[in-house]
Amino acid sequence: MTDLIQLQTELMARIDAAQDLAAVEALRVEALGKSGSISELLKSLGRMSPDERREQGPKINGLRDAVATALATRKAILEEAELDAKLAAERVDLTLPPPPERRGRVHPTMQTLDEMIAVFADMGFGLAEGPDIEDDFHNFTALNFPPKHPAREMHDTFWLPDGPTGERKLLRTHTSPVQVRVMQKANEKLPSWIANGQEPPIRVIVPGRVYRSDSDATHTPMFHQLEGLVIDRDITLGHLKWTLDTFCRRFFETDAVVTRFRPHHFPFTEPSAEMDVQCDRSGGSIKIGQGSDWLEILGGGMVHPNVLRNCGLDADEWQGFAFGLGVDRLGALKYGMPDLRDMFASDVRWLEHWGFSAFQAPNPATGLS
Ligand code: PHE
Numbered sequence: 001m002t003d004l005i006q007l008q009t010e011l012m013a014r015i016d017a018a019q020d021l022a023a024v025e026a027l028r029v030e031a032l033g034k035s036g037s038i039s040e041l042l043k044s045l046g047r048m049s050p051d052e053r054r055e056q057g058p059k060i061n062g063l064r065d066a067v068a069t070a071l072a073t074r075k076a077i078l079e080e081a082e083l084d085a086k087l088a089a090e091r092v093d094l095t096l097p098p099p100p101e102r103r104g105r106v107h108p109t110m111q112t113l114d115e116m117i118a119v120f121a122d123m124g125f126g127l128a129e130g131p132d133i134e135d136d137f138h139n140f141t142a143l144n145f146p147p148k149h150p151a152r153e154m155h156d157t158f159w160l161p162d163g164p165t166g167e168r169k170l171l172r173t174h175t176s177p178v179q180v181r182v183m184q185k186a187n188e189k190l191p192s193w194i195a196n197g198q199e200p201p202i203r204v205i206v207p208g209r210v211y212r213s214d215s216d217a218t219h220t221p222m223f224h225q226l227e228g229l230v231i232d233r234d235i236t237l238g239h240l241k242w243t244l245d246t247f248c249r250r251f252f253e254t255d256a257v258v259t260r261f262r263p264h265h266f267p268f269t270e271p272s273a274e275m276d277v278q279c280d281r282s283g284g285s286i287k288i289g290q291g292s293d294w295l296e297i298l299g300g301g302m303v304h305p306n307v308l309r310n311c312g313l314d315a316d317e318w319q320g321f322a323f324g325l326g327v328d329r330l331g332a333l334k335y336g337m338p339d340l341r342d343m344f345a346s347d348v349r350w351l352e353h354w355g356f357s358a359f360q361a362p363n364p365a366t367g368l369s
Contacts, residue, residue, distance in 0.1 A: 018074055104358070
């Protein structure tokens with residue numbers, strides 16, 4: 001009897017003192033488990049005489065019930081405390097500012113291209129596009145590069161492996177092959193609202209990627225050009241100069257831009273020129289409208305009559321000008337990036353620094369964003 005009371009007192013004290021659920025479970029096993037102290041007592045009932053059992057039975061069962069209730073109570077208390085602690089630890093402070101969101105940025109080249117397209121669209125140019133993988137005819141032959149002529153070596157061409165028919169494809173070295181495609185399509189007399197296939201007069205720009213085996217601070221093996229082509233009856237070099245000067249002032253959003261034309265040679269234009277923009281490259285970045293450096297930004301000229309003929313146009317009736325602008329260079333010049341190679345290194349820190357928000361305010365030069 002005293003043993004039972006003592007056992008109960010001791011178990012109750014230990015249950016009350018249990019600090020976690022594991023301790024409660026250990027006590028349950030110790031007392032009520034298969035060979036627990038109370039279970040053993042219950043088993044001993046079977047070995048008792050009926051009188052003894054009548055006396056001890058209720059006491060042992062009472063002990064079992066009391067301990068089981070105490071265990072359940074302690075367990076419930078500990079579970080509640082555990083939940084409270086968890087809730088306190090995991091509480092969300094709604095007054096904290098949200099963590100910064102990582103937003104994608106618009107690549108400076110794409111921003112530049114959008115701005116260039118907006119300026120030319122404002123001048124009435126339509127948009128045309130052509131393939132990056134070109135054939136020799138469109139990239140060279142139709143553009144009046146004679147076969148085997150050293151002029152073909154002017155470009156460090158990436159040639160693709162020979163095709164099954166022995167035809168060699170290449171990564172276009174400039175956007176000029178699209179001039180050919182546009183003029184060829186012009187003969188198909190598609191509706192004039194399809195810029196790619198309009199009859200003369202033609203007035204299109206052609207943005208796109210071009211490829212040359214070349215790499216230094218002002219050259220990358222892949223870069224972007226924007227070709228321009230205007231074909232009409234009375235087009236002169238003066239129109240070309242005006243168009244490019246006006247473009248530069250609008251694109252750079254200042255009248256302070258100083259440009260110069262240098263005579264040059266391209267097989268597909270005659271006369272040909274390159275245009276430079278005056279800039280200052282002394283301070284590790286590029287600034288325009290000042291300084292004594294010149295950065296070449298385009299080639300251009302009057303479309304060679306042979307090119308018109310190669311594309312099926314009557315060279316006595318039609319004439320025009322063409323130009324090819326370096327998009328990445330113009331962006332670097334406008335936004336002050338010192339090294340073109342960084343543009344395509346895919347360094348997220350660079351992109352976050354130089355990239356543009358997708359939600360730009362409208363460009364004051366054009367009224368378009
Ligand atoms: N295609 C020339 C180049 O990549 C640029 C150019 C375009 C020159 C159109 C004249 C006319 O260097």
